[in-house]
Each structure stands twice: as C-alpha cells, then as structure tokens.
Amino acid sequence: MKFRRKLLCSAALLALSTAAAAQQQARVSGDVVRIGVLTDMSGFLSDMTGTGAVTAVKMAVEDFGGKVLGKPIEVVSADNQNKADLAATIARSWFDTQQVDMIIDLGNSATGLSAAQVAADKNRIAIATSPGTTRLTNENCSATTVHYAYDTYALAAGTVSTLVKQGLDAWYFLTIDFAGGHSIEKDASDFVKAGGGKVIGAARHPIDTTDFSSYVLQARAAKPKVVGFATAGQSAINAIRTAGEFGLGKDVALAGLYVFISDVHALGLKTAQGMYVTTGFYWDRDEASRQWARRYFEKTRRMPTMIQAADYSATTHYLKAIQAAGTDEAGEVMKKMKETPINDFFARNGKIRADGRMVHDMFLARVKSPAESKYPWDYYTIKAVIPGDQAFQDMSKGKCTMALK
Structure with a gap:
C-alpha cells in the first residue's frame, strides 16, 4: 500500500512537471x-x-x-x-x-x-x-x-577627446545628411568644445554623394587642424580616399568618426594609416x-x-x-x-x-601602417580601453523620461 501511494505520488509529480513544461512551451507565440x-x-x-x-x-x-x-x-x-x-x-x-x-x-x-x-x-x-x-x-x-x-556619443568620446588633448583643437566636419551624421557631429562638437577647442566649419553631403572634391576643398580652405569625417560606409570611404588624393592628410589630421574595419579594408592601410577610430569590437583583441x-x-x-x-x-x-x-x-x-x-x-x-x-567597454584604436601589419586584417593597434561608464552618456544626463521616473 505504501509502495502504491509512493508510485501514485511520483506519477502525479511527473504529470505536473509535464504539464508545466507544456504550459511553458505554449507560451511561445505561434x-x-x-x-x-x-x-x-x-x-x-x-x-x-x-x-x-x-x-x-x-x-x-x-x-x-x-x-x-x-x-x-x-x-x-x-x-x-x-x-x-x-x-x-x-x-x-x-x-x-x-x-x-x-x-x-x-x-x-x-x-x-x-x-x-x-x-x-x-x-x-x-x-x-x-x-x-x-x-x-x-x-x-x-x-x-x-x-x-x-552610439555616436561613444564614438566621439574616444576619438575626439584624445585628439583635442594632443593639441588638435580646431575641427572641421564633413557630415552625412541623415540622423546619425547629425548626431555624431553634435556629439563630436560638444567634446571639442569641452576640451577647449573650437569648431571652425562643417559641410553636409547627401547620402548618394560620390564626388567629394568640392567638400574636401572647402575643408582645406577652412584651415583646420582636424577634419572629422562624420559620414559612414561607402560615403566615408569615398570622402577619405578623396582627402588622400588631394593630400589633405599631410598637414591636417583625419579623424574617422564613423569608420569601421570594413571601411579600412576598402581604403587600404596606405590611405587609412594613422587614423584614430573608436570601436566596441576588434576581431584580433x-x-x-x-x-x-x-x-x-x-x-x-x-x-x-x-x-x-x-x-x-x-x-x-x-x-x-x-x-x-x-x-x-x-x-x-x-x-x-x-x-x-x-x-x-x-x-x-x-x-x-x-x-x-x-x-x-569601447576601444580607441589607431590604424596601422602597411609596415606594421603582419597578416591579413591586422589593421588596428588598441591604444586605450574606455570603460563603459565613461564611454556612454550618463543616464541621469539623458532625456529618456521612462528611465528617469
């Protein structure tokens, strides 16, 4: 009798467990x-x-x-x-x-x-x-x-702050005319000014721009210490390549504010070398x-x-x-x-x-020269680790009413 009660109890527990599992699975919509x-x-x-x-x-x-x-x-x-x-x-x-x-x-x-x-x-x-x-x-x-x-705050925090501290404190921005470009130009400008620098000009280009000659000439005429490329993807590649062809990088620092490793790969190290970028991931870290x-x-x-x-x-x-x-x-x-x-x-x-x-954490990287690169995709030297609580905007200074309640 005792054995039978134990058996029934075990069976009941198994049934409940099975039912719970089925209920859990049923909570996946569709x-x-x-x-x-x-x-x-x-x-x-x-x-x-x-x-x-x-x-x-x-x-x-x-x-x-x-x-x-x-x-x-x-x-x-x-x-x-x-x-x-x-x-x-x-x-x-x-x-x-x-x-x-x-x-x-x-x-x-x-x-x-x-x-x-x-x-x-x-x-x-x-x-x-x-x-x-x-x-x-x-x-x-x-x-x-x-x-x-x-986000654009984190990208600007690493690259801009570092260059301004090095005395590169007069900036000109070449910005893609969409929300992300506007955002990174604003965040980068804020870091330039916070470091005691100044923004001496900016130009915005449409998404479908392929010829950046006039934009590069405008940047050169402004005589900045740094040109910040607040543009992305193929537009960034075309803009930075044009800057190299015009010799802009010889006497002006180039900052890739929205540059990814795919862009460096497309540009080649000869063109991209020495550029500072901020990233949240590097494959060879x-x-x-x-x-x-x-x-x-x-x-x-x-x-x-x-x-x-x-x-x-x-x-x-x-x-x-x-x-x-x-x-x-x-x-x-x-x-x-x-x-x-x-x-x-x-x-x-x-x-x-x-x-x-x-x-x-985010990472400040410098693009290697061809001589420094030892194998395919060996493109970055990590110069600094930026702790997450410094890399991203403090939530208390944000505008998310949901989070600030």
Missing part, C-alpha cells in the same frame, strides 16, 4: 520564435551590416541549437533600402502578418528610429546594433528598444574574439565589423532571456535581458540600462 534582420542589404552601409548581419544572426541561432523552449527559431531578413518609411512598413508587416517577435540591426539611424517606434507600438522587441543616434536612448527611448553595439571571428570568416571571407559581431551577441542574449523567462512575451523577455549581464567575446560585464543602452 509555436515559433521568429527574428527579423532589417538592414541595408545593397546600399552604402551594406559592407558593415548587410548580408553579414544576417549571417551573424543565423550563426547565433545555430549555436543556440535552433530551438528555444522546445520551439523552432526562424530568421527572416529584408533590405530597408535606407528609407525610413520602408523600414516602418516592413516592420509593421512582419509583426502583423508574420508573427516576428524581435527585429535586429535596423540599418541607419533614420530607419532605426522608425522601425523601433513600430516595435514599441506593437509591444515587440527592437535591438539596434547598426544605428548610431543617441535618440534611441534619449527622447525616442522605449520599453522594448535596446541600443546594443555603440583576444582569443575569444579571434575564435569567433575566424568562424565568421569561414562563412563570409571577411572579418566581422563591430555591428556584425553585436548582431550575434545580441541575438544570443535575447534567446537566453526567452529561455530564462519561459516565454517570448516582450515585457518578460526584456526584464530578463536587463537583469542578466552580458559576458561573451563581444562584451565583458555588459549591462542593459533602464533606458535601453547596453553599456560595455
């Missing part, structure tokens, strides 16, 4: 976790994001085992064509008709802002790895948005970053940018949060994402603040 990679697939930012971002997200899903809470993980992707209205339309369609749970990357700052707003309206998670604008964690912050890899980057290289034949590495890290962090929360519901997943530190090849003790900013 019986699938679907991730949407929304980025620039064909335009001027495609080298630093693009298909490489999709590859990174798919690697994260594969490494996670392809399932979470017993349900399959699927990845969809789309080209936002650098159009804010198109990004919003795609995001809305994904949420309404394809049951996408999270969108990631998001492309340039304007497309990122529009897509993140749709996600907030639909109570879905948006992880911005590609946009630079600090508006994502300031006036446009939301409870479902994470700004993961970097330590053994963990090298191991992951080599796996990525096997799939793409290119080393990852900061954005592409962040796409992998953020996707993994999101999936771990679903596992811990027992659901893919946005509010509960975000709670776990903010509670859980991020420790991987991308970040050490990274943390997501109440305003959605993922805080982690």
